[in-house]
Amino acid sequence: MSDADRWALTRRARSGRRPHRDVQRAAIVLAAAEGTSNAEIARRLGICVDTARKWRARFCARGLPGLADRPRPGRRRTFPKTAEAEIKALACELPAESGVPLARWSHAELAAEAVTRGVVETISPSTVGRLLRADAIRPWRHRSWIFPRDPDFAAKAARALDLYDRLWDGHPLGPDEYVLSADEKSQLQALRRRHPDLPPAPGRIRRQEFEYRRGGTLAYLAAYDVHAARVIGRCAPTTGIAPFGELVEQVMTTEPYASAARVFWIVDNGSSHNGTRSIERIHTSWPTAELVHLPIHASWLNQVEIFFSIVQRKVIKPGDFADLEQLARRLLAFQDRYNATAEPFDWHFGRKSLNRLLERLAAHEPKAA
Numbered sequence: 001m002s003d004a005d006r007w008a009l010t011r012r013a014r015s016g017r018r019p020h021r022d023v024q025r026a027a028i029v030l031a032a033a034e035g036t037s038n039a040e041i042a043r044r045l046g047i048c049v050d051t052a053r054k055w056r057a058r059f060c061a062r063g064l065p066g067l068a069d070r071p072r073p074g075r076r077r078t079f080p081k082t083a084e085a086e087i088k089a090l091a092c093e094l095p096a097e098s099g100v101p102l103a104r105w106s107h108a109e110l111a112a113e114a115v116t117r118g119v120v121e122t123i124s125p126s127t128v129g130r131l132l133r134a135d136a137i138r139p140w141r142h143r144s145w146i147f148p149r150d151p152d153f154a155a156k157a158a159r160a161l162d163l164y165d166r167l168w169d170g171h172p173l174g175p176d177e178y179v180l181s182a183d184e185k186s187q188l189q190a191l192r193r194r195h196p197d198l199p200p201a202p203g204r205i206r207r208q209e210f211e212y213r214r215g216g217t218l219a220y221l222a223a224y225d226v227h228a229a230r231v232i233g234r235c236a237p238t239t240g241i242a243p244f245g246e247l248v249e250q251v252m253t254t255e256p257y258a259s260a261a262r263v264f265w266i267v268d269n270g271s272s273h274n275g276t277r278s279i280e281r282i283h284t285s286w287p288t289a290e291l292v293h294l295p296i297h298a299s300w301l302n303q304v305e306i307f308f309s310i311v312q313r314k315v316i317k318p319g320d321f322a323d324l325e326q327l328a329r330r331l332l333a334f335q336d337r338y339n340a341t342a343e344p345f346d347w348h349f350g351r352k353s354l355n356r357l358l359e360r361l362a363a364h365e366p367k368a369a
Helices: 003-014 020-033 038-045 049-062 081-091 107-116 125-134 153-164 241-252 275-285 304-316 324-341 351-364
Strands: 177-193 212-225 230-236 262-267 289-293
Touching: 003 020, 020 038, 020 049, 038 049, 081 107, 081 125, 107 125, 153 262, 153 289, 153 351, 177 241, 177 304, 177 324, 212 241, 212 304, 212 324, 230 241, 230 324, 241 262, 241 275, 275 289, 304 324
Parallel strands: 177 262, 262 289
Antiparallel strands: 177 212, 212 230
């Protein structure tokens, strides 16, 4: 065995991504190169002796190419290429376009529709699946998106993205100017399970009782300093103008924001802080605070939403809370834990990314007649 072959086989045998058959065959050949008998190789790898003998012999005869599967004759092609193309084209149609009362295609439904349309006399769902896999067509999957309907989408989004880069009106922010991303996470339920959770154990995942009692809901309001990775939050019975005003007061009376030259608040268009009146209301109470609204339907540009997703995964689900007080304590305790080790998010979506996104969306807009 050459050094190059040994190196290639060693990488293959240690790979965690290659198919199991390739890993096993490489292990057989490496063991054989050490002088191990076929019987011992079979015992180590949990295979039969014939398997060890087979791949040992093929490597001796053809080297690394001998470890690949040989072409299998199988049946001849049953369907002409035109029929395959029509089936793939059918999979790329929405069922509603053909008057079929389905939300999405499955292999079985496509097979039945191809027969109904006379594309083929008969075809199995597994054959349809094989044809679609050749072109990575998966009609049973879908993604959703929303077209920007804010006429000032680009300008509003760019302002927030500039603030993430510590820019405002083309000028860099000073050391005493801060950028906060704020929002509310509403309708957090204190669900109390009828039986306590069972912790994980060897061979057993954590188990949670399905039934629960509802203990009410609360809202978690938070302001995230995007450059310092610091969260200041509070719990309230519900969202609204007053709870959000209390969050603003809590932040603006805390250093370093209390003595800052300017504090930018990036918010979405929720009812708690919507419109020009909210800008005037906060600026009147706190002259150094400046509210910056994102475009409509652009909460994904608000970095605090990333923090909220962390809260959902690490605090809320799976959850078992005796009451609202315990839920609130857990939220605020996690906030302190997060602030102790957090680093700013590795945010890469800037003006160039925004322009590329808008160009892609524009390509889907219907053309004027």
